[in-house]
Amino acid sequence: MPQITFAVAGSLAAALTDFARAFTARTGHEVQVHRGPAGLLAEAIREGLPVDVFVSASPHGPEALHREGLFGPPCTIARNRMVLVARPGLESSAEDPLALLADPRWRIGMSTPRADPGGDYAAAFLERLKTEDPRRWQDLGPRCVSLYGAVLPDPHEPLRSPALAALIEGQADMLIVYATTADRIAQALPGTRVLPLPLELAPLTEICACVRCDGPKPAHRFFEALQGADCRPILRQHGFLAVPGQPG
Structure with a gap:
């Protein structure tokens, strides 16, 4: 059977x-x-x-591939949200994320903007803060550092969270990450x-899937399955949010 590249x-x-x-267990098609x-x-x-099927944490990559005629129109399959993660033992009892971010000690x-949508979302959030109140956030930029997401991982390495590693290694006091990443941390x-x-x-945030226009039929079937009832429960179990109007 044709293999699907994902x-x-x-x-x-x-x-x-x-x-x-x-x-794969259901259809016999290797992914x-x-x-x-x-x-x-x-x-x-x-x-x-x-690649036959692509799922991105942002619409931008799939939309660009569609404009270039390589992939079909993207479909939103789930959503996520951005949160602030504070390391264990942080010397502050503040429960307001903006108060924590404003503290010059931290x-x-x-992640890395342009390379990783997580970095794009974090950068857009920080830019909105500075636009809303430039004086309060004037020292924010020098305290914000992109710590991961700048390179593709070795495909032979086990799945790991670079955000978790950054916190364990003491590279930051707080992280701006997806809620699903924060749950794992x-x-x-x-x-x-x-x-x-x-x-x-x-x-x-929107999570979008797309399929290569001339991809094999099993890839189109896989793309359709990503939007269906078999995929939704798995996404929910991992903490992703439903799209409005999508069955639970």
Whole structure:
């Protein structure tokens, strides 16, 4: 049977690798998974990486591939949200994420803009803060550092969370990350605090799938299954949010 090549954003790799295994068990079609920062994956696809189906943590990569005539129109399959993660033992009892961010003592980590949608979302949030109140946030920029998401991972390495590693290694006091990433960090690091960012400053994010126009029929079937009832429960189990109007 034809093999399906599947590129998936790192933040969705655990959930959609589970789904890919279930799809293979049900249909017999093997799914080869490429994972990594979605911006870099989209660039690799444009440069010739053979991929049949692509799931990104942002619409931008799939929309660009569609405009270029390589992939069909993208479909939103789930949503996520951005949160602030404070390391265990942070010497502050503040429960307001903006108050924590404004404290000049703390180093703030994030992913890499342009390479990874998580970095794009974090940068857009920080820019909204500075636009809203320039004086309050004038020292924010120097304290914010992109710590991961700048390179594609070795495909032979086990799945790991670079955000969790950054916090464990003491590279930052706080991280601006997806809620699903924060859940994994909180499970691994007792005492971690997870504070949702205001939706007016950090809107919900869209997770989009697309399929190569001339991809094999099994790839189109896999793309359709990503939008269906077999995939939704797996996404929910991993903490992703439903799309409005989508069955639970």
